[in-house]
Amino acid sequence: MSTIVIKGGTMIDGTGKPPVENAVVVVEDDKIAAVGRANEVKVPEGEKVKVIDASGKTVMPGLIDSHVHIYTDGEAGDEFTSMFLKNNPLSLTLRCIPRLKKTLEMGITSLKDGGCGWNWLEVALRDALNRGDIVGPRYFAAGYHLTVTGGHGYFLPPWLANIPIHPEQSTVHVDGPDQWRKMARMNIYNGTDFIKLVASRDVISPGIATAAQATLEELTAAAEEAHKMGKKVMIHAQGPVAIKNAIKAGADIIVHGFFMDEECAEMMVENNVILEGTNWYVRVIAEKGAGRVPDWQLEKAIQTWEFRKKNFKMLMEKGVKMSFGSDAGCPFIRQGYDNFNELRMFVELGMTPMQALVAGTKTAAEAIGIEDKTGTLESGKFADILLIDGDPLKDISILGQEEKIKMVMKEGEIVVTR
Ligand SMILES: [Zn+2]
Incomplete structure (x- = not known):
């Protein structure tokens, strides 16, 4: 001993x-x-x-970061959307290895992925970490995001989007409860720890960020499959309609929730749903995006950040549980180097440093479901x-x-x- x-x-x-x-x-x-x-x-x-x-x-x-995308490393604009031209799932997997090591070396000992797809590379990485073949945090996989045809998360152009599961993607197109159910099962069959659903559009996808594209029935079918197998469900949702749909469908975690109103916040608390607020994700696009991301993306990021500055205090007053989720990998957020910025945002938005540390340890452990083991x-x-x-x-x-x-x-x- x-x-x-x-x-x-x-x-x-x-x-x-x-x-x-x-x-x-x-x-x-x-x-x-x-x-x-x-x-x-x-x-x-x-x-x-x-x-x-x-x-x-x-x-x-x-520290525990409960929301990253290890397959990306801060690429923005065309550099991000053309990733499929420069990588295959295998080459991309290898690029994730030093990112995991760096993340651990920066003090993050547990890490949950918000979804990578790319032939379930997260599962291979997690298993390699658990075997001790590679070095990194304790790591949890989510697999492909589920989104409706043309929904947020699917970044290939329409003329390349006619293959049911395109390996070089983070997301799969599914329509109707049956397909949502089937894809949730497929992720679980491939060994994921979580299921990630997309209930609305987003800042980095064109169109109305809050548009609630997936139906309640679709979200419910996938969430039901996840829960049967003891897996938690995280749901990307921006506006009140999408957030309420997500909570009604059984979300354990809401990702982003930028335009959350008071009613949503109350539902979050009643249903013990954790928010992975990913505030740095929009703040950093607003700060560094000029000339590097499309104008519409920059504009939406600025608007979203302004909105979050207004509703953050309300979320705290209502008692919404918030977890440290950096969204590392997204535009301008490098794996390992930049995750801590989300803790900085918590404080800038109104948490005490102690509250930010609890979000980055105890609450993040709860978001992953490992609170009896660490945090x-x-x-x-x-x-x-x-x-x-x-x-x-x-x-x-x-x-x-x-x-x-x-x-x-x-x-x-x-x-x-x-
Ligand atoms: Zn994310």
Whole structure:
């Protein structure tokens, strides 16, 4: 048995409780054996015990990003829509390997994909990670997005869109409850952990972003199949109609929800649905998109960001649970390097840094369904632990500064020390 004692640091445990100074975390093999103030924890001694001095540093749980798309790496405009000309699923899979490694090295120890498609490359990556063939966070797969013909997520032009499942795509066209049901089954058959449905258009797809294209019957059929197999359902939805359809269909997670009204927010709380708000996703297009994305996309991103600035406080007041979902991979959001920006957005939009950290640990674990295994520093949970040089409660953006992330531990194993 290996024992590691991390002592002397200021601990933020991920539950939202105030920080604990001079804390001790005892790690035995892959789990946390004990945690608390120095005078409350029995500290193991002996030659074989490795002691890490965390004085002057913050000890916190590994971050959990519950929404990325690992097949992309910030490509924008034509560079994004022409990806299918430059890659096949195999070449793209290999390009994901260093992205996963970088993500872990930046302190993200669990990661949920929001859907890649591309011949279910996520499943192959997840299995390779679990076998230890490659290095990265604990990772969860969603497979192909389901969308109606011409719906958001399908980026090939119409003259290339007549093949039922085009491998070089993140999304598949399905119409009518039977096809939605069949495709949900197909994703599960291919080994996905989640099902991702598209209930409305979007900022980066032309047309009205809030248009609720998928019907309630279509969403319900796919969600039902997922739930039968114990899989959670995340639903992309922008406007109130699509969001309400998604919740009625049984969504566990709403993705984006930019134009959420009060009624939607109340339904979210009543049904215990988590929001993956992906705020940086529109903010960054508004900031960097000029000349690099089509004008309509830039315009919609600016409008959407303005709207989110107005409704974010309402979402917090209503008690909508929000999870850290960076949408890394989307335009201008590099895997590993840029995920932390979403935590920065939470604070900019009105959360306290502590609330942002809870969204990035405990709540994100709930969004994935791994809250009994990780997300907080509590005995019995996996030892997914970070040592940070500085105080993220004073400046959340230090979580994006590589040199400040002094140690990343995943399941008791020290992956990085700096
Ligand atoms: Zn997404």
